[in-house]
Amino acid sequence: MSTVTTADNTQLYVKDWGTGRPVILIHGWPLSADSWDDQAMAIADAGHRAIAYDRRGFGRSSQPWSGYDYDTLADDLAAVIHQTEARDAVLVGFSMGGGEVARYMSRYGGKSVVQAVLVSSVLPFRLKTPDNPAGTDQAAFDKTALALAEDRPRFLAGFFRTFFGVDTAREPVSDELLAWARGVAMQASLKSTLACLASFSSTDFRSDLGAIKVPTLIVHGTEDKTVPIDASSRAAAKGIAHHTLVEYEGAPHGLFATHKQRLTKDLLDFPGR
Numbered sequence: 306m307s308t309v310t311t312a313d314n315t316q317l318y319v320k321d322w323g324t325g326r327p328v329i330l331i332h333g334w335p336l337s338a339d340s341w342d343d344q345a346m347a348i349a350d351a352g353h354r355a356i357a358y359d360r361r362g363f364g365r366s367s368q369p370w371s372g373y374d375y376d377t378l379a380d381d382l383a384a385v386i387h388q389t390e391a392r393d394a395v396l397v398g399f400s401m402g403g404g405e406v407a408r409y410m411s412r413y414g415g416k417s418v419v420q421a422v423l424v425s426s427v428l429p430f431r432l433k434t435p436d437n438p439a440g441t442d443q444a445a446f447d448k449t450a451l452a453l454a455e456d457r458p459r460f461l462a463g464f465f466r467t468f469f470g471v472d473t474a475r476e477p478v479s480d481e482l483l484a485w486a487r488g489v490a491m492q493a494s495l496k497s498t499l500a501c502l503a504s505f506s507s508t509d510f511r512s513d514l515g516a517i518k519v520p521t522l523i524v525h526g527t528e529d530k531t532v533p534i535d536a537s538s539r540a541a542a543k544g545i546a547h548h549t550l551v552e553y554e555g556a557p558h559g560l561f562a563t564h565k566q567r568l569t570k571d572l573l574d575f576p577g578r
Contacts, residue, residue: 309358309388311381313372318365319358319385323349327391328572330357331382333400333425334505335461335490335498337364340399340561347569356394358385360402362497364489373500375508379408386417397422397572399561400532401505403541404428408508411516421521422575424568425558427532428541429511437509439536446506450499457495461487467530470557478562486559514544521548522575524568526556 309317320338328348330341338345338357345355359366361381362373372378382405386394396418398406403426410418433440452460465486471477490498523545525538534552542550551571553564560568 309381309385311361311372311384313369313377315361315369315372315381316367317358317361317381317385319356319389320345321389322346322355323353325353327354327356327389327394329382329385329391329394329396330355331396331398331402331405332357332360332363333402334501335363335493336486337489337492339364339489340486343565344561344569344572347573351573354391356385356389356391360497360501362501363493365492368494368497370496373497373504375404375408375504376412378405378504379412381405382409383413383416392417393419395420395422395575397424398426399424400558401427401501404505404508404510407510407513407517410518411513415516415519418519420519420575421517422524422572423521423538423541424524425526425529425532425560426523426538426541427505427510428537429514429544430509431506431532431536432509439540441506441536443506446502450502453495453498453502457498458487458491461490465490465559468557469559469563470526470528470530473528474557474563478559482562510541511544514541515546517545519547521545522571523548523550524553524560524571525550526553526558526560526564528555529558531558 337359341357348355403423525534
């Protein structure tokens with residue numbers, strides 16, 4: 306199966322590799338399912354089924370004008386689960402994708418899901434408010450939106466240096482990988498890029514956390530400047546009953562590339578727990 310059709314007839318591009326227990330990989334902003342290729346190959350080679358899809362508006366999926374709120378994105382995930390006939394699945398959400406995991410679990414009662422993994426996740430609430438003082442000021446997200454609208458390629462060039470911790474890493478990712486990431490991000494529509502920025506920066510998932518009742522692995526880098534760990538995974542862990550929090554010391558946001566061997570091992574070990 307190469308596409309899934311959602312309730313509003315959006316076409317989602319899907320990679321479906323291997324056989325066995327399904328592991329559904331949900332990518333971060335502003336990338337595509339290709340960001341999961343290293344992990345997906347390892348998952349399939351290990352005897353599992355790796356399912357990775359491009360979020361609406363990104364990669365090779367359709368680019369509709371609407372539907373970038375998390376209720377709709379969770380409905381899209383439900384369509385992927387249903388149409389791929391995934392059963393007893395592990396949901397893996399990276400960054401923005403953690404929001405889809407949480408909202409699916411609350412909106413659909415965790416149907417067909419037996420475990421979850423949150424990697425560099427935006428949970429539980431990114432925006433600074435009176436009752437969420439550790440969040441990020443709205444002005445910072447507004448600045449990002451303006452920079453995207455003015456010169457998206459230039460913004461993305463700087464964004465991915467921080468995303469992958471290039472300026473602080475002992476062994477930074479290659480210039481070629483940075484160019485690849487920017488190219489993948491430019492496949493998305495400007496509309497979806499801006500709309501998803503608004504969604505992940507403003508959606509409050511604190512009430513969704515209690516719906517994550519399955520064993521959950523939480524992975525985050527301690528030097529993540531894109532989604533700082535104190536306001537995200539350390540806080541989210543307090544609201545998820547059956548969790549294991551694994552902190553990658555000194556690691557940035559883009560763990561799927563900077564720490565791909567360690568992350569791959571953690572993902573492969575977790576389904577067996």
